[in-house]
Amino acid sequence: MTSLLSILALGFFLGMRHATDADHVIAVATIVARERNARSAAVIGAAWGVGHTLTILVVGGAITVASALTTNWVFPALARLDSFADYAAAAEPVAVAATDPTAKPITRDPPSAPS
Secondary structure, eight states: OHHHHHHHHHHHHHHHHHHTSHHHHHHHHHHHTTOSSHHHHHHHHHHHHHHHHHHHHHHHHHHHHHHHHSOTTHHHHHHHHHHHHHHHHHHHHHHHHHTOTTOOOOOOOOOOOOO
16 A cells, blocks of 8 residues: 555656646646636646646556557557657647747848948
């Protein structure tokens, strides 16, 4: 029982650390910044967190079941999935910034002609 509680506590705290990574903070801040009051921002933030949790449970459960039911052929596929997840995590803040309707375009003044 102690071992299970230790594993759950470790998972919780690692999840909290992951949730405070820069990409997550930027994504949530961008989404909730559009809201006019704290209550609706909190509801959206909580829904985002629940969606993340359900995704982790579904994908993690599927990987666990697949690993338990299959032989060595699944592990190369898991390595490719991990690599894809890294690229997706890198692309996510770019996609959030690119689709933000409140963002102002970055412009540069053209260089002035020599006199």
